[in-house]
Amino acid sequence: MNNLRANYERILEVLRKISKDNLLAYQRRIPKLSDLELISLSLTSEYMGIDSENHLFRILPKFFAGKIERTVYNRRRRRLMSFTNMIRLQLSEIFNEFENYFIVDSMPLEVCKISRSTRSKVCKEEIFSFPDRGFCASQKMSFYGYKLHAVCSVNGVFQSIDLSAASVHDIHYLKDIQHQMSDCVLIGDKGYLSESIQLNLFETVNIHLDTPKRKNQKKYKPQFYVFKKKRKRIETLFSQLCDQFMIRRNYAKTFSGFKTRIISKITSLTVIQYINKVIFDRNINNIKISIV
Template identity: 70%
Template sequence: MRKLNKSEHCYIVDSMPLEVCKLSRSARSKICKEQNYSLPEKGYCASQSSHYYGYKLHAVCSAQGVIESMDISPASVHDINYLKDIKHQLSDCILLGDKGYLSAEYQLNLFEYHNIRLETPMRTNQHNYREQPYVFKKSRKRIETLFSQLCDQFMIRRNYAKSFEGFKNRILSKITAMTVIQYINIFEFNRNINNLKINIA
């Protein structure tokens, strides 16, 4: 990841739901309940306007679509809490997020202590409302495309794990596989980095 993102100065942060079972089965489900620290929870996905039961994948990717860092949290954890981890991993860069990361306090903290410029779209009822530049809107779609590829081509949302360790390792293996293909595309075959459906041999 470091080699692929070596010269990057712009990153995108977002999250996606990871369901472990249907919401109707959550009360009697035993999936991922072997440890208290990793219990799945009920959460809400704004982009899909639906509630679900499980976890949330938080990720930061570069403008070219390579994941720089990631974490898994219970579904009820708000997106903005992931910014506490980001400030220990990034510095001297622009970080693009959606309205879920809108916070003047976090924005100031990231900039003052780590020189991270957090750019999020403003709410229309905010004082001194300004529309986010088009280039930021366009760049932010990169991580949405990445999540779609993880879902469609790597089936990251299809869960067969019964333990949290198995669930966590499965998610990590999917992301690792995608990153390996990106690496091969760039450094071995000089292909488009995000052409993940083509043969790698």
Template identity: 65%
Template sequence: MSNLEASYKLILIELRKIAEFENMYFKPIKPKLSDIELISLMILAEFKSIDSEHQLFRDIKGFEIASRIERSVYNRRKRKLFPFMEEIRMKMVEKFNEFETFFVVDSMPLEVCKISRSSRSKICKETDYAIPNKGFCASQNLHFYGYKLHAVCSINGVFQSFDLSPASVHDIHYLQDIKMQLSDCVILADKGYLSSTIQLDLFKEVNIQLETPKRKNQKDYKPQFYPFKKYRKRIETLFSQLCDQFMIRRNYAKTFQGYKTRILTKITTLTTIQYLNRFVFNRNINKLKINLVG
């Protein structure tokens, strides 16, 4: 058995323990490859940094699963499984973050094409509420066309939640969504999230303490508590891993449904490897560039 096939079977065994059903939505004809097997294949592809479906089906040629699904069907079913994949991811996250009280929030730019092509690009423009636009990333001094990935992770490095917004949306607006997802905790953020109004609103409504470093020209300035500065780097490391190993900035999708499915698959894969590291192999959860089987 090849390393690729053995890794697939290990992922499938663990996902079957988490998921309630093999097939997650109604189909008139029962498929040869179940939904949970399809999700395991998607996670395997991202873990092995196989970012092309053509390459994936070439690599699994000869495997038992290869004859049970076609490439075009794989793509359509992949998009339909978006809500069920997020449900599986959240079940894994709950085992990590059930008693977590410290989280980190940040955003990163996701370019869908170069700014010079933006006026004639048709990528992700089929839905009015999610049309990409131009934005600016201050930390990278970068003008870009596309989306922002907003995310909250624990200080141990497990993504709690994430969302996509057009590039022009300011980071601070994501804090309004956090109110619906978290409560009774401390959230660490950078200077881009400075807002005394929102800070007070979060504390009054859901007892979230927003900790942001003050600017040097502000009244009552004092350096941020050093461990908080250290914890904030955890989400930057996760973003770097998404860019490097999971190639999150490389885009082949043409529709927003396909684009957000690609992003979710990469984040779910990262969480799955962390889950296997902790609950199967009992090792450091953030060692992602490893072989799952010997």
């Protein structure tokens, strides 16, 4: 895992199968480091746990010498954010094309500690992107920042992701789901309990939302054992994002930078899953493993 160039070339090999080298329109000159090469370098650094750009440019091999500067790399990386997410969607489609069962959940993403929230300027350049204070019921803690909402397949491949302020309730994310998915079973926890939302999803896009009921509800019955077991798959994915990809460590100062980092980490995870399946034919969720 310590050979940065070998890992970079492996990831670039995968990306070239599904995308072209230059993704943006350049009016003057084509850059020495193509767009796809830049995305590959970004995904490689996330896979190897290098989340500091200063450190990345200190250890880059001579192969990259003179091709790009750190500030240009950071600026172009943010401009390529939508294309990075498009690559993630293309790879997830390969995995999830015939999937009928998905899991929905959310996780907290801290921007800073609550005690520093009033004087912190991180991600406050625009009113719409202001972080907020929220509460995570599963971890029983208050936090200041954002929520990562996600849908993954039962095999552990992210299908849909989104960011919201921490105070936004999980159930509001389901209103966006009906524009992205249809004809499937969606498994969630008690945070997604809503009879009106459940009925709307079923009538509009034929999504059956299955959530455990509270014990004091009428006609209570426990959630189907298999669904209860499969729901842990997304919790394991969140743990992998926190452990290897360090998704909760934030060095970004702007919301676009913050969002770019989140998308890069999840795309990197999806690329490694693709390499595990297509190239090595092994368990896709063995993330801490060599890809060369």
